[in-house]
Amino acid sequence: MSALFYLALIKGKNKLVELLHKPLKLILTFGFAALLVMNFTLSENSPSGVRPIYEYWLIILAFYLICFVVEIRKSLKSGGSMFSISDVNLIFTSPIKPSAVLVYGMLSRLGSSLFMSLAFVYQFALLRSFYPVTYKHMLVAVAGYAAVVVLSQLAGMLVAFSSKGHYEDAVLSAAKKEGDKNEASTSVKVKIKNNGRGLGGGNGASVFFRVHMLENRRTKTSLFSPTSLFYLVFIAVYGFIFDEGLFLLFFLSCMVSFLPVLSGKWIKELSMPYIHLVPESPTKKLFYILSEMLIKVFAESAVQCALIGFICHLATAATVMLTVARLSVGFVMIATALLTARVFREKEKNSVFLAMSILPGLLFLLPSIIAFAVMLTFGMGLFLSFAAMAAVNMIVAPVILFFARNIFSVSE
Amino acid sequence: MLKTENVTKSFKDVKANKGISFQVGQGEIALLLGLNGAGKSTLIKCICGLLGFEGKITVGGFESGSARAKALIGYVPETPALYDYLTVGEHLEFIERAYKCKNPVLKERLLELFELSDKRNKLGKELSKGMQQKLSICCALLHEPRLVIFDEPMVGLDPYAIKTLKNIFLELKEKGVTVIISTHILDSVENYWDKAFILSEGELKGEMTSGEGDMTLEEMFFSVTGVEGR
Numbered sequence: 001m002s003a004l005f006y007l008a009l010i011k012g013k014n015k016l017v018e019l020l021h022k023p024l025k026l027i028l029t030f031g032f033a034a035l036l037v038m039n040f041t042l043s044e045n046s047p048s049g050v051r052p053i054y055e056y057w058l059i060i061l062a063f064y065l066i067c068f069v070v071e072i073r074k075s076l077k078s079g080g081s082m083f084s085i086s087d088v089n090l091i092f093t094s095p096i097k098p099s100a101v102l103v104y105g106m107l108s109r110l111g112s113s114l115f116m117s118l119a120f121v122y123q124f125a126l127l128r129s130f131y132p133v134t135y136k137h138m139l140v141a142v143a144g145y146a147a148v149v150v151l152s153q154l155a156g157m158l159v160a161f162s163s164k165g166h167y168e169d170a171v172l173s174a175a176k177k178e179g180d181k182n183e184a185s186t187s188v189k190v191k192i193k194n195n196g197r198g199l200g201g202g203n204g205a206s207v208f209f210r211v212h213m214l215e216n217r218r219t220k221t222s223l224f225s226p227t228s229l230f231y232l233v234f235i236a237v238y239g240f241i242f243d244e245g246l247f248l249l250f251f252l253s254c255m256v257s258f259l260p261v262l263s264g265k266w267i268k269e270l271s272m273p274y275i276h277l278v279p280e281s282p283t284k285k286l287f288y289i290l291s292e293m294l295i296k297v298f299a300e301s302a303v304q305c306a307l308i309g310f311i312c313h314l315a316t317a318a319t320v321m322l323t324v325a326r327l328s329v330g331f332v333m334i335a336t337a338l339l340t341a342r343v344f345r346e347k348e349k350n351s352v353f354l355a356m357s358i359l360p361g362l363l364f365l366l367p368s369i370i371a372f373a374v375m376l377t378f379g380m381g382l383f384l385s386f387a388a389m390a391a392v393n394m395i396v397a398p399v400i401l402f403f404a405r406n407i408f409s410v411s412e
Numbered sequence: 413m414l415k416t417e418n419v420t421k422s423f424k425d426v427k428a429n430k431g432i433s434f435q436v437g438q439g440e441i442a443l444l445l446g447l448n449g450a451g452k453s454t455l456i457k458c459i460c461g462l463l464g465f466e467g468k469i470t471v472g473g474f475e476s477g478s479a480r481a482k483a484l485i486g487y488v489p490e491t492p493a494l495y496d497y498l499t500v501g502e503h504l505e506f507i508e509r510a511y512k513c514k515n516p517v518l519k520e521r522l523l524e525l526f527e528l529s530d531k532r533n534k535l536g537k538e539l540s541k542g543m544q545q546k547l548s549i550c551c552a553l554l555h556e557p558r559l560v561i562f563d564e565p566m567v568g569l570d571p572y573a574i575k576t577l578k579n580i581f582l583e584l585k586e587k588g589v590t591v592i593i594s595t596h597i598l599d600s601v602e603n604y605w606d607k608a609f610i611l612s613e614g615e616l617k618g619e620m621t622s623g624e625g626d627m628t629l630e631e632m633f634f635s636v637t638g639v640e641g642r
Contacts, residue, residue, distance in 0.1 A: 003509035085493040094510040095479035
């Protein structure tokens, strides 16, 4: 057995063994698998939508194109990131053939990307309600996604290797990825401009917010992630071209509500000592490490809801309430993510974290969806229905936060 | 065993190494000294074939980065980077497979020397930082390399492990293995070196052979780097 095959096999085996020792994680995994199967079987047996199938393939193609561009951009910006710092120190220094190492890196990356594609597969029921898609269409789409991942990785490697050569690109990006300041200092130095403005304020817990904003400025991180912008275009396309109504557009907007949670800096903060050491109240610290993300959620909600309001010719008051409802969905997702971090007590990879937050997040949103539906059924109008949704979420979110309140005492 | 000729390494406009040339013979222990940011770790990565560079580096006559050169090198990185989901024993098995070597006696001896025998079933992520460093050293020595490069090897080790490591330096030397040690703690290697190379701002500013000259290692270091009295 080759060393790399052995490595992949044993890593996989040990992850499974660990799963068996973590009952909650195991239950969640089974829950997800069951949901996936249910999603397929129930949708397959229900009548499908009648929109032309070419629209489905256009959506898939647009998704592929974005994935490809994002991957290439990432390679140009920070180099290929398919290797970890352990790979660099243990595999790159060994006499294993570089071609075998490349295949190993690509397959590892493909594995995690396919895991991410599960989120895509979960959209089957939604897509089927619009288009006459079968599970075969979905499988073709996932296979195509795998091909896009491999091709984008290859293209990214070609770009990076042609400019740097050796393993250099992977060494620097892996070091950067692992947060190894010593290893990555050189590359960081030339990529990030230090404008010398400093934190510009902050006292006690609020200093965390200042640090996050400064980091965002220096790394030129915008309020809107590429995926969030993609969904904005998605909403515009469905609204203007396909003439879809308010509920679908609002649903699409809510689907991205978990993205700022994952791109936020709070997850990293929990794994560092400072947040635990600062002598301030946990509530205050929690508020300030979440503030940067709350701004993103607010900006995203406002822009998306303004667009939806414009497309659906909503009154200003209804648009404002729509924004508040969308914000409340974001709060529930944030609270759920905190609770997930609290329960699992460890810093998980983003993809795993995403998967673990979605299902409970949807469950926690259920009361507000029911409230909305009930209000609408009783003819209360959009403003009051969205207000009911927001009100219920504003009650649910603090309750979830209450259960996550000890996050600082367990994240260490 | 190791020969660097006019090695220059740049990261865009930052020159980390500038025209570095030196040689270390078989069975010699060489120190790579310098302040933070002097370019020691970059040079080590170039020797290991992890970074591209201008100039030439050969290990045992083979060009650095080639599979034959890599087979001769053992590398202990500054920060131990292990696989979270591989146990201690599995890390060593992985190295055996990667380097196509099999030496159960040495494996057991290394595990015993570094007090890892009872931890062979622990996952990488379950080990303390010191234990990770010990395992990292075991991984570097298991395939019986001819050139072992230690980047800050003492950091995180307990006094017993430091003593063990010092004995290993001498043992390797006796076996004719070349050892390169990059460190800031001069006292820790005072009696274990044959040559010392002092880097400052990416350049090789000083070279010293043990037993030659009147200066101690510390005096030489401060006089070359110009930091004495700061």
